[in-house]
Amino acid sequence: MCIKTNKQKGLTIIKLKGKIYPEEAVDAAIEKAGKKFEIKKQHKKENYIITLKGSKKTNLELLGYEFANYLLYFSKHL
Amino acid sequence: MKNIELVEGENKAIVSVNPKVFPLEVVFCAAYVFVDRAYLIVDGDPEKELKVIIKGRDGEDVEKISSEFFNQLLNYSVYILQAARNQGVREAIIRRALATNLGEDSYPGEKILKKKANEIKVKRPEKEKSKKLKISEKEKELLLKDKKEIAEPWSEKKAKGLKKPKS
Numbered sequence: 001m002c003i004k005t006n007k008q009k010g011l012t013i014i015k016l017k018g019k020i021y022p023e024e025a026v027d028a029a030i031e032k033a034g035k036k037f038e039i040k041k042q043h044k045k046e047n048y049i050i051t052l053k054g055s056k057k058t059n060l061e062l063l064g065y066e067f068a069n070y071l072l073y074f075s076k077h078l
Numbered sequence: 079m080k081n082i083e084l085v086e087g088e089n090k091a092i093v094s095v096n097p098k099v100f101p102l103e104v105v106f107c108a109a110y111v112f113v114d115r116a117y118l119i120v121d122g123d124p125e126k127e128l129k130v131i132i133k134g135r136d137g138e139d140v141e142k143i144s145s146e147f148f149n150q151l152l153n154y155s156v157y158i159l160q161a162a163r164n165q166g167v168r169e170a171i172i173r174r175a176l177a178t179n180l181g182e183d184s185y186p187g188e189k190i191l192k193k194k195a196n197e198i199k200v201k202r203p204e205k206e207k208s209k210k211l212k213i214s215e216k217e218k219e220l221l222l223k224d225k226k227e228i229a230e231p232w233s234e235k236k237a238k239g240l241k242k243p244k245s
Contacts, residue, residue, distance in 0.1 A: 001120070072106065072120070076110045
């Protein structure tokens with residue numbers, strides 16, 4: 001999993017490994033995080049690319065880490 | 079420490095875990111404990127080597143968190159091991175507890191118990207039964223006679239004309 005940010009566009013791009021995080025957990029985390037900020041999910045073979053859109057003021061890197069914690073929560077509980 | 083790699087200037091640590099010793103399930107459980115103190119990312123290959131990236135929140139000591147993380151790994155490994163060992167006993171207890179409120183058909187053990195109870199009833203000698211009946215008839219006769227009216231309860235009518243006891 002890696003987190004990349006694009007400050008000009010206000011985007012955080014997260015690359016997830018499908019082997020580690022189950023799809024159910026990813027979908028649940030997207031649903032939960034979707035209430036707070038704009039989010040998009042893309043498939044690439046086994047992996048996922050998730051794009052988060054925050055405002056210019058928000059810390060984009062922390063946004064990615066926040067999403068990682070959501071993922072952790074749903075990976076444990078589902 | 080070999081398994082903990084600290085990233086300078088970022089309050090971040092990369093912890094490597096052997097998935098053959100601690101499976102992914104245990105790693106998730108252990109990582110979840112620190113969600114309020116750090117941001118955690120599980121990465122790597124679940125067949126070769128897992129890497130947990132820990133980034134401290136608001137000045138939390140990452141080195142301390144990563145050391146505690148290994149303790150939590152051990153804690154959850156023991157927990158899962160014990161849970162697997164006790165699984166059979168737990169299932170048996172729950173099955174028995176649920177069967178108490180169900181009918182005979184759902185729990186075969188209940189039928190066997192009732193059959194045994196009936197066998198014991200049939201085997202009881204008849205003399206004991208007749209004795210019991212005689213005793214109960216005698217008791218009935220005694221109760222019906224009650225010549226001294228001891229069995230009757232106290233009433234105001236009966237108390238008329240009697241002297242009050244001195245207090």
